[in-house]
Amino acid sequence: MRIGEIAALAGVTPRTVRHYHHLGLLPEPERLPNGYRDYGLQHAVLLARVRRLTELGLGLAEVRDVLADDAGRELTEVLEELDADLAQQESAIAERRARLAELIRQAKDGTLPAEGPVSPELARLLGSLTASDSPAAAKDRAHLALLDTMVEPKDRDRLFTALQPLADDAEFSARVQELYERLDELADADGDDPRVRPLGEELAACMPDELIALMNESGEGFDESRGSFGEAFLADFSPAQAAVVRQMLATLSARAEELR
Numbered sequence: 001m002r003i004g005e006i007a008a009l010a011g012v013t014p015r016t017v018r019h020y021h022h023l024g025l026l027p028e029p030e031r032l033p034n035g036y037r038d039y040g041l042q043h044a045v046l047l048a049r050v051r052r053l054t055e056l057g058l059g060l061a062e063v064r065d066v067l068a069d070d071a072g073r074e075l076t077e078v079l080e081e082l083d084a085d086l087a088q089q090e091s092a093i094a095e096r097r098a099r100l101a102e103l104i105r106q107a108k109d110g111t112l113p114a115e116g117p118v119s120p121e122l123a124r125l126l127g128s129l130t131a132s133d134s135p136a137a138a139k140d141r142a143h144l145a146l147l148d149t150m151v152e153p154k155d156r157d158r159l160f161t162a163l164q165p166l167a168d169d170a171e172f173s174a175r176v177q178e179l180y181e182r183l184d185e186l187a188d189a190d191g192d193d194p195r196v197r198p199l200g201e202e203l204a205a206c207m208p209d210e211l212i213a214l215m216n217e218s219g220e221g222f223d224e225s226r227g228s229f230g231e232a233f234l235a236d237f238s239p240a241q242a243a244v245v246r247q248m249l250a251t252l253s254a255r256a257e258e259l260r
Contacts, residue, residue, distance in 0.1 A: 200247025
């Protein structure tokens with residue numbers, strides 16, 4: 001048989017057959033005087049087996065191991081590993097579908113955060129925050145969504161769980177809203193505006209000691225000089241607002257040192 005014939009017989013392409021030759025999965029047949037490969041029935045049998053193994057989900061390296069073991073022990077091990085891998089994929093797919101179902105429900109109910117999809121913990125936190133037209137508040141929500149992705153799940157969940165009681169506190173939320181509005185007023189101000197220092201200190205004062213300790217423990221800290229990310233973070237604010245953030249971070253850093 002010619003390469004096109006054996007490929008059609010096994011339901012693959014001639015290019016696939018050549019690739020299997022290159023990888024050593026299929027031995028090269030003898031060649032006719034004209035240089036064409038001359039395949040026999042055993043080549044077709046082996047090629048069909050390779051196809052069946054790959055259709056099960058085995059990688060070509062795994063197929064090579066299976067074919068190299070005449071006793072079939074390797075096949076048993078590989079199939080068991082494949083089955084375990086598929087079970088993990090099924091579990092992961094089930095979790096993703098459950099998450100999607102919740103997001104669909106939120107979207108239909110009109111409760112899906114504008115920053116979504118986000119983690120369930122952040123979704124609850126954002127849902128508890130008072131609605132606001134403040135650009136500073138919107139920016140804070142966006143930064144929380146970024147943190148949702150950056151931080152390890154264990155630390156992220158603890159952080160947002162610690163913030164939840166603050167979001168549920170109406171008096172605290174009103175206080176933060178007032179600080180947002182003052183931050184908005186500095187959008188066009190210079191970095192040396194006299195309102196910068198007191199606002200930065202007041203923003204820092206809103207963070208409870210428990211949350212500062214948690215930030216220290218998680219490794220987030222309050223270092224404003226975090227390389228390119230720190231520069232990009234501060235560049236997201238106007239000069240006066242960035243100065244407020246620097247003052248807030250400096251105040252929080254001093255408090256963090258006292259809590260150590």
